[in-house]
Amino acid sequence: MPLNCNLPEAGAVKPFTDKPVICSGRMQPDAAADAIREGKIDFLGIGRQHLVEEDYVTKLREEKEEDIRPCISCHLGCMPISLWKNKCTFGQLGNCALNPHAGHEAQYDKIPMPSVKKNIAIVGAGIAGLEFALRATERGHNVTIYEKGHRIGGIFNEAAAFSFKEKDKELLEFYENQVKKNHINICFDTEIRDLDEIEADEYVIATGSMGPNRLSIPGSERFINAQDFIAEGCSKGEDIVIIGGGVTGCEIAYELACKGKKPVIVEVQDDILIAPGSSMANTSFLRDAFEYYHVPVYTSAKTLKADERSITIVEENGTEVCLKADVVVQSIGFKQGIPFDISKKYDNVHVIGDSAKVSNLLNAVHTAYNLAMTI
Ligand SMILES: Cc1cc2nc3c(=O)[nH]c(=O)nc-3n(C[C@H](O)[C@H](O)[C@H](O)COP(=O)(O)OP(=O)(O)OC[C@H]3O[C@@H](n4cnc5c(N)ncnc54)[C@H](O)[C@@H]3O)c2cc1C
Ligand code: SF4
Numbered sequence: 389m390p391l392n393c394n395l396p397e398a399g400a401v402k403p404f405t406d407k408p409v410i411c412s413g414r415m416q417p418d419a420a421a422d423a424i425r426e427g428k429i430d431f432l433g434i435g436r437q438h439l440v441e442e443d444y445v446t447k448l449r450e451e452k453e454e455d456i457r458p459c460i461s462c463h464l465g466c467m468p469i470s471l472w473k474n475k476c477t478f479g480q481l482g483n484c485a486l487n488p489h490a491g492h493e494a495q496y497d498k499i500p501m502p503s504v505k506k507n508i509a510i511v512g513a514g515i516a517g518l519e520f521a522l523r524a525t526e527r528g529h530n531v532t533i534y535e536k537g538h539r540i541g542g543i544f545n546e547a548a549a550f551s552f553k554e555k556d557k558e559l560l561e562f563y564e565n566q567v568k569k570n571h572i573n574i575c576f577d578t579e580i581r582d583l584d585e586i587e588a589d590e591y592v593i594a595t596g597s598m599g600p601n602r603l604s605i606p607g608s609e610r611f612i613n614a615q616d617f618i619a620e621g622c623s624k625g626e627d628i629v630i631i632g633g634g635v636t637g638c639e640i641a642y643e644l645a646c647k648g649k650k651p652v653i654v655e656v657q658d659d660i661l662i663a664p665g666s667s668m669a670n671t672s673f674l675r676d677a678f679e680y681y682h683v684p685v686y687t688s689a690k691t692l693k694a695d696e697r698s699i700t701i702v703e704e705n706g707t708e709v710c711l712k713a714d715v716v717v718q719s720i721g722f723k724q725g726i727p728f729d730i731s732k733k734y735d736n737v738h739v740i741g742d743s744a745k746v747s748n749l750l751n752a753v754h755t756a757y758n759l760a761m762t763i
Contacts, residue, residue: 389413389414389461389673390414391414391415391416391419391554392413392414392415392416392419392420393413393414394411394412394413394415395411395413395415395419395423395428395429398410398411398423398428398429399411399423399428399429402427402428402429402430408430408431409429409430409431410429410430410431410432410433411423411429411431411432411433412432412433412434412435414461415432415433415434417432417448420432436459436461436466436484437458437459439459439465439466439484439487439490439491440457440458440459440484440486440487440490441456441457441458441459441487442487442489442490444456454561454562454565455565455566456562457486457487457559457562458555458558458559458562459486459555460485460486460553460555460556460559460749461555461670462485462667462670462748462749462750463667463669463670464485464665464666464667464748464749464750465483465484465485465486465490465750466481466482466483466484466485467481467667467669468480468481468483468665468667469481469667469668469669470662470663470664470665470666470667470668470671471668471671471672472659472661472662472671473658473659476668477664479664479665483750485748485749485750485753485754486559486749486753487753488753488754488757488758489757496761499761501527501528502527502528502529502763505528505529505530506529506530506588506589506590506763507529507530507531507532507587507588507589507590508524508529508530508531508532508588508589508590508591508592508763509531509532509534509583509586509587509588509590509591509592510531510532510533510534510592510594511533511534511580511583511586511591511592511593511594511595512533512534512535512542512593512594512595512596512741512743513533513535513537513539513540513541513542513574513576513594514540514541514542514543514544514594514596514741514742514752515541515542515544515563515741515749515752515753515756516542516594516596516740516741516742516743516752516753516755516756517533517535517542517592517594517740517741517756518533518540518541518563518566518567518756519563519752519753519756519757519760520592520594520740520756520757520759520760521533521567521570521572522563522566522567522570522572523756523757523760523761524760524763525570525572526760527760527761527763529763531572531573532573532574532575532588533572533573533574533575534575534578534579534580534586535574535575535576535577535578536577536578536579536580537576537577538576538577539576540560540563540564540567540574541560541563542596543596543597543615543742544556544559544560544749545560545619546614546615546618546619547636547749548560549618549619549621550618550622550639550642550643551643551646552642552643552646580728581727581728582728582729583728583730583734583737589736590736590737590738590763591730591734591736591737591738592737592738592739592740592759593726593730593737593738593739593740593743594739594740594741594743594756595726595727595743596741596742596743597722597723597724597725597742597743597746598722598723598724598725598726598727599722599723600613600614600615600718600720600721600722600723601718601720601721601722601723602718602720603631603691603718603720605691605692605693605694606692606693606694607693607694607695607699608694608718610694610696610716611631611694611716611717611718612624612715612716612717612718613717613718613719614630614632614636614637614640614717614718614719617640617715617717618640622640622643622644622647624714624715625649625713625714625715626649626650626714627649627650627652627711627712627713627714627715628644628649628650628651628652628713628714628715628716628717629651629652629654629699629711629713629715629716629717630651630652630653630654630716630717630719631654631691631716631717631718631719631720632653632654632655632718632719632720632721633653633654633655633657633659633660633661633685633687634660634661634662634663634719634720634721635661635663635666635670635671636719637653637655637660637717637719638653638660638661638671638674638678639674640717640719641653641678641683642674642677642678642681645677645678645681645683646681651683652683652684652685652686652711652713653678653683653684653685653686654686654689654691654699654701654711655685655686655687655688655689656688656689656690656691657687657688658687658688659687660675660685660687661674661675665748665750686701686703686709688703688704689701689702689703689704689709690702692708694713694716697712697713697714698710698711698712698713699711699713699716721746722742722746723746724742724743724744724745724746725743726739726743738759738763740752740755740756740759741755741756
């Protein structure tokens with residue numbers, strides 16, 4: 389949904405009632421202030437943003453916008469109600485993916501500050517590494533991040549690249565600002581191959597996944613990974629087949645459909661968007677969007693082979709279908725693992741984020757936060 393998505397409707401109601409009109413739904417403070425000034429609405433309603441940032445209003449008042457952690461409308465924590473094949477599954481409600489403290493104040497506020505200040509080495513400057521660094525710094529520790537690349541945010545840079553993810557981009561800016569403000573030391577272009585290379589009291593492994601899964605079928609050499617396709621701006625080709633109907637594959641298809649391209653989704657399971665925890669607030673929207681944009685979705689379909697112009701799949705009933713494909717994007721998950729041996733001697737090594745379990749931002753932030761609270 390776009391920012392301020394309900395404002396036109398709320399403004400349309402206003403002339404027909406003498407009751408106060410309150411508008412919520414991705415409302416931005418500037419737009420709300422303008423709308424109130426112009427008499428379109430009377431109040432701004434704020435829901436999810438309060439979960440992410442408990443001091444939201446105070447920070448706005450004090451003009452500390454850059455310290456506001458933005459709500460990214462993921463619903464992973466606050467609305468984890470999944471729906472597929474008409475079956476509803478409830479996760480634990482009342483959380484926030486980006487703020488583990490929300491809804492669990494009594495539990496976290498009891499945790500005492502550490503009595504010993506430690507030197508902590510963090511390997512990886514993705515969201516998990518950054519989140520841990522900020523929280524551990526708040527608790528008085530000295531942290532250093534070692535990052536093999538030359539940017540922060542890891543794979544979330546690609547996750548945030550879609551045109552409809554303006555708040556995800558803002559989240560990356562938030563981390564960038566906070567890292568600077570807290571003087572967190574990041575050694576870029578520094579690949580760690582063995583923990584013996586670093587001296588520290590505690591080691592935090594936040595190296596992310598071990599890369600994308602790949603299909604090995606005739607012609608699969610020409611397939612492009614989701615991450616690379618997104619990094620190139622989803623610009624290649626017109627007829628694009630996406631193998632994998634998980635959230636990432638479906639978001640790619642949505643982005644392409646919005647651009648007027650012709651995506652097709654091929655999923656081996658009997659439905660798309662069945663990742664546990666993904667909210668039906670988001671997945672139902674994608675399903676509706678595929679109908680609206682006439683995006684063909686093949687479920688229970690295996691990929692058999694590809695050539696320069698097409699890809700052949702087989703449906704559950706054995707029917708082979710040849711699909712036109714300038715580009716084939718594979719989006720079939722990532723491998724979990726750690727790029728070096730941590731088993732030999734370290735009892736002060738901790739693993740967080742995708743390197744512990746390939747998952748999502750909720751997992752990256754919560755594993756980082758929970759570890760920081762125990763060190
Ligand atoms: C296309 C895509 C879309 C996504 N969309 C969403 C979404 O909408 N919502 C959501 O919640 N999640 C999404 N995810 C998942 C989410 O982005 C990840 O779960 C999360 O960002 C993982 O963070 P991380 O810090 O654990 O790992 P990463 O982001 O992978 O960071 C690991 C970092 O470690 C560095 N590193 C690796 N090895 C070494 C080494 N040996 N030495 C030094 N540095 C090293 C890497 O360069 C990298 O910067 C998406 C993922 C993808 C691929
Ligand atoms: S879980 Fe996601 S959508 Fe819900 S409040 Fe937190 S950031 Fe916003």
